[in-house]
Amino acid sequence: MNAYWWRLSRPAWLAGAAAVAVAVYAAAWALGWSDDVAGTCWTFGRISIVTAAGVAASIGDRAAPMLDATPYLRLVRRLAPPACAATALGAVWLSLALVQAARVPDVPWAGLVLEAVAMAAVAGALGAAAAARVDPGLVGGGVLALIVVADETSGIGPWLTAWPGPHWTAGRTAWAVLAVIAAGVTLAALRDPAPGRRR
Numbered sequence: 001m002n003a004y005w006w007r008l009s010r011p012a013w014l015a016g017a018a019a020v021a022v023a024v025y026a027a028a029w030a031l032g033w034s035d036d037v038a039g040t041c042w043t044f045g046r047i048s049i050v051t052a053a054g055v056a057a058s059i060g061d062r063a064a065p066m067l068d069a070t071p072y073l074r075l076v077r078r079l080a081p082p083a084c085a086a087t088a089l090g091a092v093w094l095s096l097a098l099v100q101a102a103r104v105p106d107v108p109w110a111g112l113v114l115e116a117v118a119m120a121a122v123a124g125a126l127g128a129a130a131a132a133r134v135d136p137g138l139v140g141g142g143v144l145a146l147i148v149v150a151d152e153t154s155g156i157g158p159w160l161t162a163w164p165g166p167h168w169t170a171g172r173t174a175w176a177v178l179a180v181i182a183a184g185v186t187l188a189a190l191r192d193p194a195p196g197r198r199r
Helices: 002-007 011-030 037-060 064-069 074-103 109-130 136-153 168-189
Strands: none
Touching: 011 037, 011 074, 037 074, 037 109, 037 136, 074 109, 109 136, 109 168
16 A cells, blocks of 8 residues: 555645745746745745645546455545655755754744645645546645635735735635635545445
8 A cells, every 4th residue: 555655645746846836936036036034934935835745646546446445444545545645745945944943043934834724734735626527636725725815915915925914814814725625525525425335
């Protein structure tokens, strides 16, 4: 089972998301966009969208049904690929964060980690709900991008993407609530269609 988990993580999406995340960080560094706390929050918000899309993409792996003959519960089988993708892309995110932490002090990393985890959860939920109709990576990343753009241009925010300031705590709370809701949606979307059977 463990060997199959990694085979089912859609390596092209995984490699592409990692490469784009590094490219976003490199561009922000070169252009001076990540030289302060606000810029760091902005940059890692974009990196989190990319990594979340990579996690969501693994939900739609066409090879996942090959594990249906194993004794593992359907939910475990279906969550194995995104769990592996999250581990790999989380390591990329963390590596970039460590580099940035050495460059810019006083960044609220706990809040940025919460945002990244919530984005991955939301993208995964969207991907799981729409996997039968559209690629989960595309819908997950696309909807997150729309949420961020709307939040930043609404005129009453930003809230979800606020840098440390009056809306920071409210924004982190909102991400936490979204993560919990997204987890419920994901579990419902990936549940066993025949209770009592391991299918």
